[in-house]
Amino acid sequence: MMDLIGIREQISNAGLKVTPQRMLVLEAVSVMKNHPTADNIIDFIRKNHPNVAVGTIYKILDNFVEKGLIKMVKTDKDKMRYDSVLTNHHHLYCAGSDRIEDYEDNELNTLISNYFSTKTIDGFTIEDIKLQIIGRFTN
Amino acid sequence: MMDLIGIREQISNAGLKVTPQRMLVLEAVSVMKNHPTADNIIDFIRKNHPNVAVGTIYKILDNFVEKGLIKMVKTDKDKMRYDSVLTNHHHLYCAGSDRIEDYEDNELNTLISNYFSTKTIDGFTIEDIKLQIIGRFTN
DNA sequence: TTACTATATGAGAATAATTCTTAAAAAAGA
DNA sequence: TCTTTTTTAAGAATTATTCTCATATAGTAA
Incomplete structure (x- = not known):
């Protein structure tokens, strides 16, 4: 505890x-x-x-x-x-309320970091990428 | 104009x-x-x-x-x-200042929507996904 | 342990951003 | 036009956060 x-x-x-x-x-x-x-x-x-x-x-x-x-x-x-959760994770945002939940998905992390290992953004050095996944909780 | x-x-x-x-x-x-x-x-x-x-x-x-x-x-x-930009786009955030810029990348949008067309999130219906790309502007 | 120095805290005032209230003004429809 | 409903102006009120400064405390060294 x-x-x-x-x-x-x-x-x-x-x-x-x-x-x-x-x-x-x-x-x-x-x-x-x-x-x-x-x-x-x-x-x-x-x-x-x-x-x-x-x-x-x-x-x-x-x-x-x-x-x-x-x-x-x-x-x-x-x-x-x-x-307080410091591992790399994303967030689920409820479109209709204040609710926020963590979303961890290593497959997704890999997909994104692979993508940005080849693709660069002109004039910008990436340090971290977070997804805001907006939608509705069904429970 | x-x-x-x-x-x-x-x-x-x-x-x-x-x-x-x-x-x-x-x-x-x-x-x-x-x-x-x-x-x-x-x-x-x-x-x-x-x-x-x-x-x-x-x-x-x-x-x-x-x-x-x-x-x-x-x-x-x-x-x-x-x-005011209503096309689907993401944001570049400078880690050291207030600066925010738009980031449009259709290849990335496709990648992500493909990923989430097969993968579902339990108890959550996705409506929109935005990336927060944090880093440094080099100009 | 005691004393020392830097840092942290409590209390409440100050500030900044946003919301609320209300009467007057203006928009859309008949 | 007249009527009804919505919107606006003005500033007071509220809310979240930061600041100020005198006092208290943690960590360190003797």
Whole structure:
């Protein structure tokens, strides 16, 4: 479940001081699998630790993104969301709601990276490719 | 250049009343090819028509997105952006700045739609697929 | 352990983007 | 034209996020 030692290590290895607040944020993002917004994370943490400042949580999220501990997910509408899954994956976006799910597909990854190993884009160096698959969840 | 009759028609065909303000907004988004933010659009319009209300422009942008006349593009950090290009295209995102460019590639579109014509995603009906190609512009 | 220094935090003010409210104005239809 | 419905202007309100700065704490070195 919540491997506090692992979380402590991740923060430390990223070159950040380990603080109770950072532990709480990283634990929250790891536990909340639904691409939470900053606000979701704030609520989650403050339910049990009402003394943690909102600005602190925003700053910690920035720290973590900067150090690569978590990622930001771009959605069409609404606010910023965060993602603790760092393996290469794509996202399924519901056209009619806020729902976002991960989509992992190595065959697809291979197909795309093969394609771009021969094809280059003029004036642009590719670092990463993500698919936004928009549609409807049927469940 | 600015085909005012075409713009009028687009608005009308979308089932919206044609007003001067809507003409201005659709013309602005069509002319500004750089994925403008709401604020860019507001500045552009108010330079020549300072009497158009900010809230009106926001509401018109919403109308247009809802009717499919324009699209929203969201990037990692910053605000909402708008896009008038309705052909199927992808986006190049600069990892180090706000820059976004369109990327059209029919060969790629074919590749992907072929892939997903055989492969289905459990519990999900695909409506559209967009690539976010992240990297660096070399010019 | 204690002290030191850099960094992180809490609290709330400030800012920025967007939405809401309401009365007045204008569009489309009869 | 007159009527009905929709749209607009203006600015207040809301929401998300960033900033400020005094205090507190983590990591390190003695």
